[in-house]
Amino acid sequence: GDPTVFTFSIHGAKNFPFHKEESDLDAPLPDGTGDAEFLATLETGLESALDAADADLAIYLAGADPFESDRLGRLAVTKPGLAERDRLVLETCRDRGIPVAVTMAGGYAHRVEDTVDVHLQSIRRAASLTNTPTTREGRTRSER
DSSP states (O other), X not given: OOTTOOOEEEXXXXXXXXXXXXXXXXXXXXXXXXXXXXXXXXXXHHHHXXXXXXXXXXXXXXXXXXXXXXXXXXXXXXXXXXXXHHHHHHHHHHXXXXXXXXXXXXXXXXXXXXXXXXXXXXHHHHHHHTTSOBOTTSOBGGGO
């Protein structure tokens, strides 16, 4: 792969696809992992990934497949847990002055409305932070 790109993946160890591409930092989780373990793993992994990457840009795949009723993700993260995931990723990057490109990914809930809800809350969280751009040092542009 490209040595200028650092990838961090937190995912169900046994979810689809069964053969996964290797990331620079992988965090495979057991079936049924809920909010607390998912978020603790994310927080630790995110800090490690950002420290290792010295990133100029983060591309955040805000997947809906960790959701508890997703048919393929095999995890048990609630909608509030996924909202906290979004907050953690976006605010951590913001606080480090790293711009984030957010993409929607995954999402195979039994009810399509649940997948839409998860994606919509990710979009809303990202949009709520776009009014406070920061520099790489973590200050808002108006504080310079």
